[in-house]
Amino acid sequence: MDIIGRRKLINVVALTLACVAAALGLFWLLFILADILRHGLGSITWELFTNEAAPPGMAGGGLKHAFIGQLLITWYAVLIGVPLGVLGGTYLAEYGRNRAIGRFISTLSDIMISVPSIVIGTFVYAVVVKPSGHFSGYAGAVALAIIMVPVVLRTTEEMINLVPWEIREAAFALGAPYYKVIIQVVYRGAATGIFTGVLLAIARIAGETAPLLFTSFNNMFLTTDMSESMPSLTVTIYQYAMGPYDDWHQMAWAAAFIITAFILLVTVLGRLIIRWKYKH
Amino acid sequence: MVDNNRQQQWLERIFAATTFLAAFLVLAVIVSIFLSLFRESLPAMEKFGLWGFISATEWDPVGEVFGAATTLYGTLVTTALALIMAIPLSMGIAIFIAELCPPVLRPLIATATELLAAIPSIIYGMWGLFTFAPLMAEYVEPALQRTFGAIPLLGKLFSGVPLGIDILTTSIILSIMITPFIASIARDTFALTPPQLKESAYGIGATRWEVIRDVMIPHAKTGIFGGIIIAMGRALGETMAVAFVLGNRHAIATSLFDASATITVTLANEFTEADSDLYLSALFYLALILLSMNFIVLALAKTVLARSKQG
Numbered sequence: 001m002d003i004i005g006r007r008k009l010i011n012v013v014a015l016t017l018a019c020v021a022a023a024l025g026l027f028w029l030l031f032i033l034a035d036i037l038r039h040g041l042g043s044i045t046w047e048l049f050t051n052e053a054a055p056p057g058m059a060g061g062g063l064k065h066a067f068i069g070q071l072l073i074t075w076y077a078v079l080i081g082v083p084l085g086v087l088g089g090t091y092l093a094e095y096g097r098n099r100a101i102g103r104f105i106s107t108l109s110d111i112m113i114s115v116p117s118i119v120i121g122t123f124v125y126a127v128v129v130k131p132s133g134h135f136s137g138y139a140g141a142v143a144l145a146i147i148m149v150p151v152v153l154r155t156t157e158e159m160i161n162l163v164p165w166e167i168r169e170a171a172f173a174l175g176a177p178y179y180k181v182i183i184q185v186v187y188r189g190a191a192t193g194i195f196t197g198v199l200l201a202i203a204r205i206a207g208e209t210a211p212l213l214f215t216s217f218n219n220m221f222l223t224t225d226m227s228e229s230m231p232s233l234t235v236t237i238y239q240y241a242m243g244p245y246d247d248w249h250q251m252a253w254a255a256a257f258i259i260t261a262f263i264l265l266v267t268v269l270g271r272l273i274i275r276w277k278y279k280h
Numbered sequence: 281m282v283d284n285n286r287q288q289q290w291l292e293r294i295f296a297a298t299t300f301l302a303a304f305l306v307l308a309v310i311v312s313i314f315l316s317l318f319r320e321s322l323p324a325m326e327k328f329g330l331w332g333f334i335s336a337t338e339w340d341p342v343g344e345v346f347g348a349a350t351t352l353y354g355t356l357v358t359t360a361l362a363l364i365m366a367i368p369l370s371m372g373i374a375i376f377i378a379e380l381c382p383p384v385l386r387p388l389i390a391t392a393t394e395l396l397a398a399i400p401s402i403i404y405g406m407w408g409l410f411t412f413a414p415l416m417a418e419y420v421e422p423a424l425q426r427t428f429g430a431i432p433l434l435g436k437l438f439s440g441v442p443l444g445i446d447i448l449t450t451s452i453i454l455s456i457m458i459t460p461f462i463a464s465i466a467r468d469t470f471a472l473t474p475p476q477l478k479e480s481a482y483g484i485g486a487t488r489w490e491v492i493r494d495v496m497i498p499h500a501k502t503g504i505f506g507g508i509i510i511a512m513g514r515a516l517g518e519t520m521a522v523a524f525v526l527g528n529r530h531a532i533a534t535s536l537f538d539a540s541a542t543i544t545v546t547l548a549n550e551f552t553e554a555d556s557d558l559y560l561s562a563l564f565y566l567a568l569i570l571l572s573m574n575f576i577v578l579a580l581a582k583t584v585l586a587r588s589k590q591g
Contacts, residue, residue, distance in 0.1 A: 007487050007490070008487060010487075010489060011487035011488055011489040011490070014489040014492075014493075015375075015379075015380060015488060015489060017372055018371075018372040018373075018375040018376045018379075018380060019372075019376055019380060020372065021368070021369050021370075021371070021372020021373050021375075021376060022372060022373045022376035022377070022380075022381070022389060022393075024369060024372075025369065025370075025373045025392070025393045025396065025459060025463070026389070026392055026393075028396065028456045029392055029393070029395060029396050032399060032403070032404070032407050035407050035411050036403065036407065039410070083302075084302045084305060085302075086302075087298055087299045087301075087302035087303075088299065088302035088303035088305065088306060089303075090299045090302075091296075091299035091300050091302060091303035092303055094299070095296050095299060095300065096300070096303065102303070104307075105303050105304070105306050105307055107582055107586075108306055108307060108310060109306050110578075110582065111310075111575060111578045111579060111582065112306060112309075112310060114510060114513040114514065114517070114574065114578050115310075115313075115517070115571065115574060115575070116513075116516065116517020116518075116519065116544060116570060116571070116574060117517070117519070118517065118519045118544050118547050118548060118567070119313070119317075119517065119567050119570060119571045119574075120313070121547075121551075122317065122320075122547060122551065122563070122564060122567040123312075123313045123316055123317060123567075125551070126316045126317065126319075126320050126564070127312070127316055146309060149305070149306065149309075150306060153302075153303070153306065177288045177289075177291070177292045178292055178295075178296070179291055179292045179295035179296070180288075182295070183295075203398065206400070207399075207400020207401070207402065207403070208400070209400070209401070209402045209519070209520045210401075210519035210520055210544070210548060213548055213551065213552070214551045214552050217552070234400070234402050234520075237402055237406065238402060238405075238520065238523075241405070241406050241409065241410070241524070242524070249410070252406065253406070256402070256403050256406055259400060259403070260399060260400070260403050263398055263399070263400060264395060264398060264399070267395065267398040268391070268395075271391060275387075
């Protein structure tokens with residue numbers, strides 16, 4: 001009886017601890033989100049979007065330059081990263097599906113997803129910034145694209161693998177060459193999945209700071225010239241949060257709120273699309 | 281008609297070659313990352329060697345003497361502490377979702393924990409600096425000091441002035457960040473446990489916890505191992521969150537309340553300020569060491585996982 005009692009006790013204690021762990025996980029999420037909401041929401045002003053940076057310590061500054069810089073860098077990263085990732089994923093799932101090199105690259109991409117993003121920053125510094133002699137928006141876009149490619153590539157591969165082989169065979173039977181089958185049949189079947197993968201990859205790079213620190217660097221004024229150093233929201237958050245001024249901190253919180261809201265919305269949206277498309 | 285066929289063949293070849301090139305680019309980029317970091321760190325390698333660099337604790341940009349020991353130590357200690365805290369937490373979450381949670385709430389809680397992974401690291405950093413570190417300094421760390429400070433040996437870990445900008449705060453934040461990676465994989469592998477196995481354990485009178493401990497966890501152990509490795513890779517390479525709350529101090533810390541530096545923080549803070557070629561080269565050397573550690577760990581894990589899948 002004693003030993004059964006002990007086993008029951010251990011059971012209750014262990015399961016209670018599991019509940020506590022789940023509560024703790026939720027607690028951290030709510031704590032962080034509430035904190036961003038509390039600090040960020042009050043700091044959002046119209047000037048934030050319409051004004052550029054004011055001299056340090058002066059009121060009325062905004063982050064327009066950083067918003068536009070962030071959009072430009074992300075846009076170029078998407079332009080470089082998405083086609084490469086989708087095409088690469090196509091190779092892995094179609095032409096290279098039974099080849100050693102295909103499996104090897106697939107594994108390699110998984111590892112590359114985990115390569116520290118700051119290391120990618122140093123790499124782009126060495127091959128783009130240093131030879132060209134200055135920081136540039138392009139360098140930042142390249143760094144983000146390198147982070148994005150393996151993510152898009154792996155999702156594309158997985159989504160294409162979900163397209164039933166019979167559908168391809170039906171198209172082959174009509175005499176279509178392989179590339180037409182891929183473009184007109186396979187892509188159509190996998191489109192939602194690939195699109196979601198791209199969305200999630202954008203969410204991933206939107207919050208990246210470390211790879212931009214020494215590629216696109218930062219500045220305090222509006223520029224659309226991608227060959228010059230370019231401000232981004234994330235690097236600006238870092239600079240402002242670490243800086244000594246209260247209004248800088250305010251703007252950093254506002255930017256943090258906007259970026260977090262964007263990323264969480266896109267992430268949740270992506271998950272909903274996947275659930276809606278693939279659950280039944 | 282013949283012409284059209286030939287055209288089709290050409291297009292086919294071009295498309296196939298393009299997709300191959302795009303895939304091959306991943307391989308090319310990885311190889312060139314290694315090569316270019318290696319090339320950039322050559323001056324520092326020649327000056328300090330490998331062991332000489334890793335074992336030296338001095339980091340003196342003015343005197344141009346560079347050693348990686350302090351930053352490597354900071355990286356490994358924060359990662360290890362983060363894992364120690366994250367593993368039980370994430371196992372608890374996974375067990376809760378797989379076994380205890382009402383099915384209606386399951387997707388909600390699963391998504392919530394995974395959102396922790398979607399929050400960008402700079403946000404963790406800001407939250408850590410402005411909200412979490414002050415709380416640690418004011419309440420948690422003094423309490424820890426009062427409780428454990430008087431115990432010999434153990435007390436050493438809790439010595440010093442608790443400022444909140446230290447190893448403990450950093451490790452806790454890192455552990456929150458990496459928890460979802462372990463939890464989601466553990467949860468998925470738990471769900472794959474064959475119900476017959478669980479039922480047979482229940483059938484011989486096992487309690488719920490005994491089923492989890494002796495059936496589900498052993499069944500899921502390779503998956504959990506993979507999750508832990510991915511989480512470890514995250515913690516090793518995490519930059520921005522750490523940059524806010526670790527303090528960038530190049531010294532071997534002996535207390536949890538000491539500031540420290542990791543490879544990533546050193547890179548983030550000093551890369552654009554490096555004014556000499558040797559300094560920059562030493563930083564590239566650090567990046568190369570970090571990349572190699574990360575790569576080796578993940579490659580090993582991939583091999584183990586692939587083997588277990590075959591076997």
